[in-house]
Amino acid sequence: MKKQILVFGIVAGLAFACGGGEKATETVTETAAPEAAAPAPEISLEDKYKDDPIYIKGVEKVKGSDCMTCHMVDRKIIGPSYAEVAAKYENTExxxxxLAQKVIAGGAGVWGEVMMSPxxxxxxEDAKDMVRYILLLKK
Incomplete structure (x- = not known):
């Protein structure tokens, strides 16, 4: 009988040491961190205005001219970017x-000392179509 008590004591001791005894349990509830909303994909000008007749006429006329030699949509080259022009002037008739008269006549002084060719x-009408397109680019 002493052997049985000894074996029982060893088994009970091992069970308790290995977690067999009663212990308080904690319930941990993990909450998922809110996922950061992905930034909305930037829409290209072509997609934004693909059905706008002002955009379509104007961009065709600008691309068919020498304007892109000195101007870009978002970056200054020699003259201001189209985005800078759009930011400076309200889209009014x-x-x-x-601006159409400035495109035809040329000039200097508004954007610095470099002269825009006449x-x-x-x-x-073509100059107005081009200007209307440029003023659409206001952000």
Whole structure:
């Protein structure tokens, strides 16, 4: 009988040491961290204005001209970027007329000392279409 008690004591001791005894349990509930919303994909100008007749006419006329020699949409080269022009001027018919005349006549002073070449062969209507396109680029 002493052997049985000894064996029982060893088994009970091992069971307790290995976690067989009663112990308080903690319930841990993990909450998922809210996922950061992915930034909305940037929409290209072509996608944004693909059905806009002002954009379509204007971009065709700009691409068919020498304007891209000195101007880009988002980056200054020699003259201001189209985005800078759009940011400076409200899209009003008065500004469209004034800017179209500047495109045709050329000039300097508004954006620095570098002169914009005149474009006397450009019709007033074509110049207005180009300016309307540029003013659409306001962010």
């Amino acid at each position: 008065e500004n469209v007329n004034m 474009h006397p062969a450009l019709s007033e």
